Amino acid sequence: MIRVAAVGDIHMGPDSQGLLRPAFDTLPDCADLLLLAGDLTRHGTQEEARVVAQEVRGLPVPVVAVLGNHDHHDEQPEKVTAILQDADVTVLEGEGTIVECDGTRVGIAGTKGFCGGFVGRSAGEFGEPLMKEFVRYTRRSADGLRTALEELGRQGCDVRVALTHFSPVADTLAGEPPEIYPFLGSYLLAEAIDTAGADLSVHGHAHMGTEHGMTAGGVRVRNVAQPVIRRAFNVYQLHTAV
Amino acid sequence: MRPLADHAGGGGQAGPAAENVEYRVAHLHDRLAAEELGELGVRAEMRAGAVVVTGTVPSAQCRETVLRTVREELAGLAVHTDVLVAENASPDHAEDLP
Numbered sequence: 001m002i003r004v005a006a007v008g009d010i011h012m013g014p015d016s017q018g019l020l021r022p023a024f025d026t027l028p029d030c031a032d033l034l035l036l037a038g039d040l041t042r043h044g045t046q047e048e049a050r051v052v053a054q055e056v057r058g059l060p061v062p063v064v065a066v067l068g069n070h071d072h073h074d075e076q077p078e079k080v081t082a083i084l085q086d087a088d089v090t091v092l093e094g095e096g097t098i099v100e101c102d103g104t105r106v107g108i109a110g111t112k113g114f115c116g117g118f119v120g121r122s123a124g125e126f127g128e129p130l131m132k133e134f135v136r137y138t139r140r141s142a143d144g145l146r147t148a149l150e151e152l153g154r155q156g157c158d159v160r161v162a163l164t165h166f167s168p169v170a171d172t173l174a175g176e177p178p179e180i181y182p183f184l185g186s187y188l189l190a191e192a193i194d195t196a197g198a199d200l201s202v203h204g205h206a207h208m209g210t211e212h213g214m215t216a217g218g219v220r221v222r223n224v225a226q227p228v229i230r231r232a233f234n235v236y237q238l239h240t241a242v
Numbered sequence: 243m244r245p246l247a248d249h250a251g252g253g254g255q256a257g258p259a260a261e262n263v264e265y266r267v268a269h270l271h272d273r274l275a276a277e278e279l280g281e282l283g284v285r286a287e288m289r290a291g292a293v294v295v296t297g298t299v300p301s302a303q304c305r306e307t308v309l310r311t312v313r314e315e316l317a318g319l320a321v322h323t324d325v326l327v328a329e330n331a332s333p334d335h336a337e338d339l340p
Binding site: 003226239 | 281285297331340
């Protein structure tokens, strides 16, 4: 059994240093790894990234993250990534990583993802260049997620987790105004997950959404935005094949 | 027919648009996103003649800033707020996914 701890949307700033660390210090007792589902900062500044890095530095469980839209706001996501990497956080964007937990190989494929909406109510790759690029950006992100999951499968992972910031399904957005669903996620992410296969999909972004959902292909989805789970993190126990 | 300038509140005076509660709520959203908080997770909407402001923010200091901004932007309006601070406790159980 693998115990996956996850949280997103912790939105740290200078005033929040130390708020999460007491809970993170309990991780070795209850989880094998920690996933951070993006929006770790408020504006994506280096100062805020250093607060996040300090909060997770030296934790005795592996920490794997994707960035969120807030982490891009200052338009230097590569610097945010570098600061987190310096604190031993594995930051994924269109790629995967494998964590060994007591002989079990846990593969995590990650991407920030993007918007576009859900089947029948989604943006199309048509018209103005800006509109086409909007959808293509999401498509590239979904393709990166699919290829990363497929590669983790080829590498013989016992468990595979898809980690995104934007939501792959509408289920976990329940509670948000339906009018803004197209800005909260895209079915292209779910299609990628269902095509490649995964045991769990974890995302954030939708603060007023709900925790539980499922892709059309039956993969369980969890919205771990901190305002949704109302804890420092949640833990999901995944069973490996015997 | 009155000149358009009267409707638009010309000469730098606040016109009907500036008094429209709907636009004031929109401007509150803009300020919360643009200023120090970068806050996109607070919802403000009209309900029965009042503005209801809800959401969860990362810290007590953020909550104070949100409430101060709401008071400034929506001065003179009936406002109900229910802005929570994110909870930072460890979970007391795990979810089993067989």
